[in-house]
Amino acid sequence: MTTRLPRPRENVVRNASELIGATPLLELVRTGSGTRLLLKLEGFNPTGSAKVRMAREMVLQAEREGHLRPGGHIVEPTSGNTGTGLALLALERGYAFTAVVDDHAAEDKLRAMKAMGARLVRVAGDDTGGPSTVERRRVAAEIAERTGAFRPDQHNNPHNNAGYRELAGELLSDLHTDVDYLVGAVGTGGSLCGTVEELRRLGSGVSAIGVEPVGSIIFGGAGGPYWQTGAGSPAGFPVGGNVKYEAIDESCRVGDREAFATARVVARRTGILVGGTAGAAVFAALGRLVHLPAGATVVVLVCDAGEKYLDTVYDEEWLVARGLYDEAAQRRIGRLFAAYDESLRLAEFDSARTGS
Known part of the structure; x- marks a missing residue:
């Protein structure tokens, strides 16, 4: 035997x-x-970025706190890396994801988000060549209010920082x-x-x-x-x-x-x-x-x-x-x-x- x-x-x-x-x-x-x-x-x-660490932590914490439920919707203004992280977590966990972006972002980041099923909402850039951060935030807030989507708010969400403990x-x-x-x-x-x-x-x-x-x-x-x-x-x-x-x-x-x-x-x-x-x-x-x-x-x-x-x-x-x-x-x-x-x-x- x-x-x-x-x-x-x-x-x-x-x-x-x-x-x-x-x-x-x-x-x-x-x-x-x-x-x-x-x-x-x-x-x-x-996704080729550290930002996927904090995207995971923000999404998981939103689930724990009841801000995200099955079939939910996430919206966030992003220059790309947070967006690709959120796109990955959204597709794995069954959420829709809308990224509010501008032309300052690297085009390959935008393509990556689309490849993972994200919806992109573009806002107009300004004449300085800088990011349209204020306008992106305004549009994301308007979408969240209108649709009831969860907006992580990466600049103020404490689970952004917590995502880097590991x-x-x-x-x-x-x-x-x-x-x-x-x-x-x-x-x-x-x-x-x-x-x-x-x-x-x-x-x-x-x-x-x-x-x-x-x-x-x-x-x-x-x-x-x-x-x-x-x-x-x-x-x-x-x-x-x-x-x-x-x-x-x-x-x-x-x-x-x-x-x-x-x-x-x-x-x-x-x-x-x-x-x-x-x-x-x-x-x-x-x-x-x-x-x-x-x-x-x-x-x-x-x-x-x-x-x-x-x-x-x-x-x-x-x-x-x-x-x-x-x-x-x-x-x-x-x-x-x-x-x-x-x-x-x-x-x-x-x-x-x-x-x-």
């Missing part, structure tokens, strides 16, 4: 949302002082040290603030650096146009309650040229495409590495994948037409990478020479 050996449970899931999380960390830079810059690659989530746990479990600095683009505030709050609750001494586009008003100052999508708030748009200023230790602004140039250099250095706001966060982190204590661990939240921006950030003609192509900036960023690489080479040579 043949004895059947026990087999481990199959590694198969039944819903795409079960694949959320456990995204990888990639070391982008290590310096001669032992300081390293890691990328948390959230583009490996379903991300914080992943960082601490994947590293043999603390996260000394967490750098992330700030839009709704959920990814950076939610992760930082949970890291600190778990005992981390992390310092948080928030990055917004030049032209955004989240950290004060005059508003203006910008092309980075999914981060920042334009003039006239009230900053939501999920931006927890007390959780952010330092803020900075990065222009579109630097953000997009950095994303392009990262792609050529690693073969991994990141979004424009991730480029801004990497740019901010790169400039700080030399000033940080030896052996520090810096993590940049790469909130989405760059394949959504092949016709924008990674399209030279699109950049040139908008005055955003900056070859000199790409060379400067490349030299900065080279300087850090050289510092590591010299440190290794010195260690080998002295035997230390």
Whole structure:
């Protein structure tokens, strides 16, 4: 009689949302002082974005609280990544989903939402080239009032921030040290603030650096146009309650040229495409590495994948037409990478020479 050996449970899931999380960390830079810059690659989530984490949490909590019932309807203004996350959860759980969008969003994000069955309502953009955030919100509120749809309100829904608790746990479990600095683009505030709050609750001494586009008003100052999508708030748009200023230790602004140039250099250095706001966060982190204590661990939240921006950030003609192509900036960023690489080479040579 043949004895059947026990087999481990199959590694198969039944819903795409079960694949959320456990995204990888990639070391982008290590310096001669032992300081390293890691990328948390959230583009490996379903829908290619960190926002699917908070979309899941907002939908599940709405069900628990009775705001969403079988056959319900969700409506939300979005620049794309929250929308694709909500579209996924809606199709899995049997809801209709309406996304209120404008032409500032990457077209591939809009196509992705439509592919998953979402209805798109477009609002007119303004003449500045910036997002029509105020108008998108107004239209979404009108649809919710008229139809009785559930509107998550990602800028103020506390379950946006709560959706990133798992991300914080992943960082601490994947590293043999603390996260000394967490750098992330700030839009709704959920990814950076939610992760930082949970890291600190778990005992981390992390310092948080928030990055917004030049032209955004989240950290004060005059508003203006910008092309980075999914981060920042334009003039006239009230900053939501999920931006927890007390959780952010330092803020900075990065222009579109630097953000997009950095994303392009990262792609050529690693073969991994990141979004424009991730480029801004990497740019901010790169400039700080030399000033940080030896052996520090810096993590940049790469909130989405760059394949959504092949016709924008990674399209030279699109950049040139908008005055955003900056070859000199790409060379400067490349030299900065080279300087850090050289510092590591010299440190290794010195260690080998002295035997230390």
